[in-house]
Amino acid sequence: MDKKEFIKKMKEMLQKRLGEDYSVAEHSQVKNNKNLLSGLVIQRTGTDLGMVIYLDKFFEEYQKGNTLDEIAAALYKKIGEAEIPEELSGDYLKELVRSYEAAKPMIFCKLVNEKANRELLQGVPYFPFLDLAVIFYIMVAETNSEQMAITIDNKIMELWGIDSQQLYQDTIYHMKTNVPQQLQNLNDIVEGFMDEEEKKIFQEIIKKEKENCETTEELYCLQNSSKFGATSLLYGDTMAKFAEQVQCDLLILPSSIFEVLLYPDNGSRDYEELQDMVQTINQVEVSREDQLSNSIYKYDRMTRKISIVYQGEDI
Known part of the structure; x- marks a missing residue:
């Protein structure tokens, strides 16, 4: 069974376990350093709340001998433990995207390799640093070991009506205070x-x-104690x-x-x-x-x- 078939099978098994209260759909995304990850989007029916589970590592476990039932059970448990609080409604997330003042206390930055992420950097505000680039995200919520974050892109910057310099200065000040080196x-x-x-x-x-x-x-x-601690280089x-x-x-x-x-x-x-x-x-x-x-x-x-x-x- 190749990865594509494995993901399809996991989708079917999880949909059966979760029932009609959830929808399960296939999903892929290019992450840091052009690393393509494949997985599933799990979404509560009738809401815009959901989570993404990438299956690449689970596929490796399958190749090492874990059964489909074992992996499906582990994924089902993971979904239960990472349940997104209902108070994070679509209206709440929309307010963060629309209002810089509402989002500012939750904005952090991340260092990535500039050359390996040129396509990503075309759509987001960033600052060059050595052979790296500083990009920004909103840390919306942390549930157990899972984290929900929104990458700040150029469209969000237009809604906020601020420039990259202000975003950088405010974020570094916030991180110096809240996530010291x-x-x-x-x-x-x-x-x-x-x-x-x-x-x-x-x-x-x-x-x-x-x-x-x-x-x-x-x-x-x-x-530092942020999700991406290498940013401690910036202060x-x-x-x-x-x-x-x-x-x-x-x-x-x-x-x-x-x-x-x-x-x-x-x-x-x-x-x-x-x-x-x-x-x-x-x-x-x-x-x-x-x-x-x-x-x-x-x-x-x-x-x-x-x-x-x-x-x-x-x-």
């Missing part, structure tokens, strides 16, 4: 997922690495303080749209080697939709500006 040692994050015995082994490995290495610099994870207060603390510039490794890694630059870094590492991790560990860039950036401690220090290949 978070900086953590990467080793501490890794340890957070370990039991006590695993921590002891990990700490011993790190200790030996430091003994065998001339430098003691470590990787640090920079993010650099934490980077400025950290650069002063370590008394050197910072290399920035764009690990994904969710966070970036900071590496104190002591002047002996092999930029090409670091770029190869970032590109390999993107290819092996990060899904295409979540990739940010293959380039290496640098935060200059004196000028407090970020630049591309080593240009990577297109993603």
Whole structure:
């Protein structure tokens, strides 16, 4: 069974489980980095409330041996857990789209790769940043692990009657206040997922690495608590303080749209080697939709500006 047949079968099985209170329709959409996702739109009958479930990962589970019944049961549970509150009526959503003041407290931004998203950027307000672009969305609701968001496009901007500069300034101010930067040692994050015995082994490995290495610099994870934490690059207060603390510039490794890694630059870094590492991790560990860039950036401690220090290949 190929993916097309799988989606059709899931549509039939879910429609049977959900009954006449819902309609189920096939749906596909080009997401970040031209990544085409396929799935289903689940909509409550008689309302304009609905949700989209992408089935690409579920199809992979089917290929690995999960049965259709198992997958349909998991999807049915997912729909129940992510039920959209009825107070999010069509009138409420229309008000957000029509009124900038109503939407402003819920507007956030996202960093995407500029070259990989040229078609998307033609229809939305954006700001170039390095080899990236800043785009904007309204976070409408969060239900358990699911989130409902509206991408701000040029049509919405016309209704609001504002320019991109105001949108950017207001959004960054809002995010600085509500989703401040978070900086953590990467080793501490890794340890957070370990039991006590695993921590002891990990700490011993790190200790030996430091003994065998001339430098003691470590990787640090920079993010914020928004859906797309790599946007913490756009307000650099934490980077400025950290650069002063370590008394050197910072290399920035764009690990994904969710966070970036900071590496104190002591002047002996092999930029090409670091770029190869970032590109390999993107290819092996990060899904295409979540990739940010293959380039290496640098935060200059004196000028407090970020630049591309080593240009990577297109993603």
